[in-house]
Amino acid sequence: MAVGDPRAFSRRVVAWETSARADADLVLTSLEYALASREVTPGELVHHADHGTQYTSIKLTTRLVRAGVRASMGSVGDSFDNALAENLWMLIKTECIRGRTFDTRAEANLALFEYIDGFYNPAASRSASATSAPSSSKRSATPTRQRPNQ
Numbered sequence: 119m120a121v122g123d124p125r126a127f128s129r130r131v132v133a134w135e136t137s138a139r140a141d142a143d144l145v146l147t148s149l150e151y152a153l154a155s156r157e158v159t160p161g162e163l164v165h166h167a168d169h170g171t172q173y174t175s176i177k178l179t180t181r182l183v184r185a186g187v188r189a190s191m192g193s194v195g196d197s198f199d200n201a202l203a204e205n206l207w208m209l210i211k212t213e214c215i216r217g218r219t220f221d222t223r224a225e226a227n228l229a230l231f232e233y234i235d236g237f238y239n240p241a242a243s244r245s246a247s248a249t250s251a252p253s254s255s256k257r258s259a260t261p262t263r264q265r266p267n268q
Contacts, residue, residue, distance in 0.1 A: 129242040131206065131234050132156065136227055142175035149178070153185055160186025166200045167191055209238070 133151035137144040149165070156163075165187050167173035173191070182189050192200060214233040220226040 129202075130239045131242075134230065134234060136223060136230065138223075140170070140172055142172045142177045145172045145175075145178055146181060149181060149185075149187075153187075158185060158187070161188065163187045164190050166203060168200050169194050206238070210234075213237075 132155050133148045135144055135148045135151065137147075145167075163186070165182055167189070169191055172178070173189075179189060210230070210233065214229055218229065220229065
């Protein structure tokens with residue numbers, strides 16, 4: 119979920135995915151959606167992550183290199199490099215998930231879709247436009263893909 123440029127120019131979640139396993143395939147699926155949602159100039163995009171095996175896998179690092187995306191990881195035990203993603207996880211957990219029980223992944227996906235695309239991304243877009251450079255220097259923000267009922 120943590121794909122963006124060094125300035126985090128949109129402050130939006132550009133792609134997300136859920137899975138029963140936190141593995142490289144999950145990260146690759148999200149990365150592919152993120153790459154498809156924007157025109158990517160090699161060297162412009164930075165993939166921020168921690169040192170989890172799904173992020174250090176040969177599969178993912180090879181795909182990042184092929185796409186011209188720079189991998190960025192902080193030191194083990196710190197969250198500085200991945201602070202935006204860590205902050206987003208905290209918001210999702212406290213504002214969307216805590217206290218709720220989902221009977222199916224489809225219910226959880228719907229809740230995430232409503233939160234990310236219905237609340238978080240529109241608020242982030244308003245915030246980014248209020249505090250960033252003029253729109254001529256920003257790309258248009260493409261909404262994340264619609265989530266099918268699973």
